[in-house]
Amino acid sequence: MVSLKAIQASNAGLRAFPNITALFVGGTSGIGQSTLRQLARYADSPTAYIVGRNQARASPFLSELHELSPKGRFHFIEADVSLARNVDVACQQILDKEKHLNFLFMTPGGISLGGRNETTEGIDYLFALRYYSRMRFIQNLLPLLESSSGPSRVVSIYGGGFEFSINTADLDLKHNFSLLNAYKHSITMTSVGMEHLAHTHPKVSFIHAYPGLVGTNIYNNSFPWPISSFYNYAMWPFFQVNLEESGERHLFHLSSARYPAKQGTATQGVPLGSEMGVATGTTGEVGSGAYLLNWKGDVSPSNKILAQYREQRVPEQVWKHTEDLLAEAVRR
Numbered sequence: 253m254v255s256l257k258a259i260q261a262s263n264a265g266l267r268a269f270p271n272i273t274a275l276f277v278g279g280t281s282g283i284g285q286s287t288l289r290q291l292a293r294y295a296d297s298p299t300a301y302i303v304g305r306n307q308a309r310a311s312p313f314l315s316e317l318h319e320l321s322p323k324g325r326f327h328f329i330e331a332d333v334s335l336a337r338n339v340d341v342a343c344q345q346i347l348d349k350e351k352h353l354n355f356l357f358m359t360p361g362g363i364s365l366g367g368r369n370e371t372t373e374g375i376d377y378l379f380a381l382r383y384y385s386r387m388r389f390i391q392n393l394l395p396l397l398e399s400s401s402g403p404s405r406v407v408s409i410y411g412g413g414f415e416f417s418i419n420t421a422d423l424d425l426k427h428n429f430s431l432l433n434a435y436k437h438s439i440t441m442t443s444v445g446m447e448h449l450a451h452t453h454p455k456v457s458f459i460h461a462y463p464g465l466v467g468t469n470i471y472n473n474s475f476p477w478p479i480s481s482f483y484n485y486a487m488w489p490f491f492q493v494n495l496e497e498s499g500e501r502h503l504f505h506l507s508s509a510r511y512p513a514k515q516g517t518a519t520q521g522v523p524l525g526s527e528m529g530v531a532t533g534t535t536g537e538v539g540s541g542a543y544l545l546n547w548k549g550d551v552s553p554s555n556k557i558l559a560q561y562r563e564q565r566v567p568e569q570v571w572k573h574t575e576d577l578l579a580e581a582v583r584r
Contacts, residue, residue, distance in 0.1 A: 333360055398453060457541050457543070
């Protein structure tokens with residue numbers, strides 16, 4: 253486990269990278285908001301785009317960011333990112349204004365006890381938020397990420413390290429949907445997809461991180477008060493990760509040279525302190541460009557499922573499926 257003190261020292265090193273440009277998808281609450289708050293605290297005159305559903309509700313937080321970083325630029329993009337076509341519109345606003353992107357940080361999602369709930373694009377709503385829309389952001393913004401002369405990193409917060417066997421004949425679960433299957437597919441497809449992208453885009457590093465049990469509003473927003481109260485008062489106090497610490501740790505995941513791209517250089521992150529080395533990636537290679545992390549920033553142990561899928565060329569299959577399904581979705 254990387255100590256919080258070491259993480260804070262590393263985050264302070266972000267000041268050596270002026271004009272950091274970042275996109276936070278789901279950055280108006282919870283983990284995304286906390287991580288963005290730390291970026292505003294530590295970075296020198298950052299530019300951050302925040303994608304969320306309600307600009308009026310985000311306004312107080314935007315004011316807070318300007319107070320934390322008077323030289324920073326913070327732009328809100330209102331969008332329902334469960335739809336790939338809306339993701340395209342949001343990305344175009346960034347592509348029109350920026351020449352590079354250092355950080356792409358994604359947390360959209362939610363919890364449901366219901367069945368398959370298809371969007372107008374034919375994808376289950378939560379499956380879209382947890383996987384397909386996030387991959388669409390990556391797909392659209394890779395040119396900017398690859399143009400960065402400094403850090404260039406994608407972090408997706410969900411279930412890195414908890415990969416399961418999946419139904420490779422029904423990846424979008426059109427015929428075999430269940431809440432458990434959707435959970436398994438979202439996690440495993442993210443991990444194998446990022447491994448594939450790290451190979452095909454070696455100038456960008458990719459992290460799939462498990463955040464731990466963080467004290468956010470997700471249960472308040474997803475369940476009636478008896479259930480949310482149980483989580484908030486009976487379970488959370490004993491197991492939760494402090495939200496501020498979570499933000500510090502995820503900023504470290506975004507910015508530290510511990511997690512370089514496959515063809516990374518020393519400019520691809522804040523230099524490592526004496527207690528840290530370069531992390532081992534999903535393939536077992538140090539600095540491979542794709543990483544599965546727990547909330548402490550430690551690499552998840554060797555994964556037999558990923559090794560099996562690598563031999564079966566499942567990462568390539570998953571990415572082709574993802575590209576094809578998203579292309580079909582935006583044509584609807």
